Amino acid sequence: MTERPTIKVLLIDNHPLVLDGLKAVLETFDHIEVAGTAGLAQTGLDIARQVQPQVVLMDINMPKLSGIDAIELFRNELPQTRVVMLSMHDSREYISSSVMHGAAGYVLKDVSTDEIVSAIETVAGGGTYFSSGVFDTLMGERAEEGSDPLTPRERDTLGLIVAGRSNKEIAEALGISSATAETHRKNLKKKLRIATTAGLIRYALDHGIAAKIDANPRLPTSG
Numbered sequence: 001m002t003e004r005p006t007i008k009v010l011l012i013d014n015h016p017l018v019l020d021g022l023k024a025v026l027e028t029f030d031h032i033e034v035a036g037t038a039g040l041a042q043t044g045l046d047i048a049r050q051v052q053p054q055v056v057l058m059d060i061n062m063p064k065l066s067g068i069d070a071i072e073l074f075r076n077e078l079p080q081t082r083v084v085m086l087s088m089h090d091s092r093e094y095i096s097s098s099v100m101h102g103a104a105g106y107v108l109k110d111v112s113t114d115e116i117v118s119a120i121e122t123v124a125g126g127g128t129y130f131s132s133g134v135f136d137t138l139m140g141e142r143a144e145e146g147s148d149p150l151t152p153r154e155r156d157t158l159g160l161i162v163a164g165r166s167n168k169e170i171a172e173a174l175g176i177s178s179a180t181a182e183t184h185r186k187n188l189k190k191k192l193r194i195a196t197t198a199g200l201i202r203y204a205l206d207h208g209i210a211a212k213i214d215a216n217p218r219l220p221t222s223g
Contacts, residue, residue: 004031005031006032007031007032007033007055007121008033008035008052008053008055009032009033009035009053009054009056009057009120010034010036010038010044010047010048010053010055010056010057010081011023011026011034011036011037011056011058012037012038012039012041012043012044012057012058012062012067012070013037013057013058013059013086014039014040014059014061014062014063015059016039018109019037022057022086023037025113025116026113026116026117032117032120035047036053040062040063040064041058041064041066041067041069042064042065042070044056044058044070045070045073045074045077048074048077048081049077049078052078052080054080054081054082054124055083055084055124056074056083056084057084057107057120058071058083058084058085058086059085059086059087060085060089060094061087061089067098068085068094068097068098068101070083071083072101072102075102083104083105084103084104084105084106084107084119084120084123085098085105085106085107086107086108086109086116087106087107087108087109088108088109088110090108090133090134094106095130095134095205096205096206099202099205100198100202104127104128104129105119105122105129105130106131107119107129107130107131108134110133111131111133122164123164125164126164127164128162128163128164128201129164149191149192150188150191153184154187154188156174157174157184157185157188158188158200158204158209159204159209160173160174161185161188162200162209167185170184188200
């Protein structure tokens with residue numbers, strides 16, 4: 001069996017029990033290295049500068065500097081590090097704010113260990129990840145009928161983009177070529193006047209698009 005590359009992860013949460021428990025569980029997976037833990041966002045940023053993690057799992061509500069405010073600091077100083085919010089809050093406001101600030105994922109604390117590992121793997125691979133409970137919340141507020149300018153094919157493409165799928169994976173899912181998938185991606189940005197993938201994700205969340213796609217495939221885990 002081919003060994004998977006090690007993913008270096010930094011954990012930030014102001015509850016020691018959460019940190020200790022999460023660290024202990026993640027260390028049972030051979031391909032995940034917990035490179036450090038921190039109880040404050042600023043402390044986590046200091047550690048991240050030294051250890052250069054691929055993924056940061058960070059709580060939202062923390063003293064001094066909130067997790068949401070810290071996302072931009074990580075993006076500015078460590079652009080190769082991707083941030084996943086790990087929170088007990090499933091409110092639409094928290095989720096949308098996290099995406100706006102640049103989070104690559106949002107996972108609720110009551111999910112299984114396998115789902116947390118899937119989130120780490122997906123985000124480390126360049127994708128985005130939102131747990132099923134997050135989609136349930138987002139689907140509570142649908143866009144008004146007729147307010148969405150996208151075609152059904154464009155909506156499917158956008159849902160797959162939010163799910164973190166590559167052009168090749170989008171092509172396979174929709175039965176089109178990779179070049180056509182890339183064209184759909186570019187046309188979405190042009191039609192919606194959105195320059196970034198993060199902007200597309202925010203649009204999809206606001207319009208309840210992503211929940212129509214199976215956005216969270218279970219990836220193989222060790223342990």
